[in-house]
Amino acid sequence: MSAGSYPPPVRLVRQEHGEPRVISNGVLGMSLFVLTEIMLFAGMVSAFTIVRASAAIWPPPDQPRLPFEETAFNTAALFLSGVFLFVAQRRFTVDRRSARMPLLAAIGLGGFFVVFQGWEWVSMIAQGLTMTSSILGSFFYLIVGTHALHAIVAIGLLVQSLRRLQGGWLQPSQLATAAVLWYFVVGAWPMIYWRVYL
Numbered sequence: 001m002s003a004g005s006y007p008p009p010v011r012l013v014r015q016e017h018g019e020p021r022v023i024s025n026g027v028l029g030m031s032l033f034v035l036t037e038i039m040l041f042a043g044m045v046s047a048f049t050i051v052r053a054s055a056a057i058w059p060p061p062d063q064p065r066l067p068f069e070e071t072a073f074n075t076a077a078l079f080l081s082g083v084f085l086f087v088a089q090r091r092f093t094v095d096r097r098s099a100r101m102p103l104l105a106a107i108g109l110g111g112f113f114v115v116f117q118g119w120e121w122v123s124m125i126a127q128g129l130t131m132t133s134s135i136l137g138s139f140f141y142l143i144v145g146t147h148a149l150h151a152i153v154a155i156g157l158l159v160q161s162l163r164r165l166q167g168g169w170l171q172p173s174q175l176a177t178a179a180v181l182w183y184f185v186v187g188a189w190p191m192i193y194w195r196v197y198l
Contacts, residue, residue, distance in 0.1 A: 024173030081109035082186035
């Protein structure tokens with residue numbers, strides 16, 4: 001095999017206007033963090049699936065049913081937040097000021113998602129679903145709570161990006177770093193919703 005037949009080496013660069021641009025440290029670091037978090041959620045959801053499949057009766061007796069209809073609406077709000085963030089990133093590359101409204105919408109819908117999940121928790125606790133009431137309660141609060149923690153941190157990064165944008169010193173890499181975590185929050189939720197709620 002000749003030297004010319006080998007594929008070119010993989011580089012963490014992207015051509016932009018004829019010049020290579022290296023992926024920022026923030027984006028690379030956040031991407032590596034997200035990869036570890038994917039394994040964390042895969043482990044929790046897998047454990048829940050195994051316990052659920054081995055149970056004689058599911059859901060456990062005398063436990064409330066999870067509100068999958070209301071949560072479906074909340075899921076739509078989370079997806080829409082991801083769409084608005086994508087629009088904000090696209091607009092940011094053309095006209096930075098035009099990214100403000102879609103970024104604000106992404107933050108608002110993300111905040112709505114977290115608040116709605118908190119309201120859902122209060123409702124479930126009032127109906128008797130707690131961490132110690134059943135294995136369903138334990139897994140529900142562990143998995144959904146861990147996701148909510150990620151959502152809160154990601155919203156914090158988006159708020160920080162908005163403040164920098166309004167101050168005129170937001171860098172594309174800073175917005176991209178926050179976006180990586182938010183896209184993970186949005187992308188992980190369908191699997192959680194499907195395996196835990198349905």
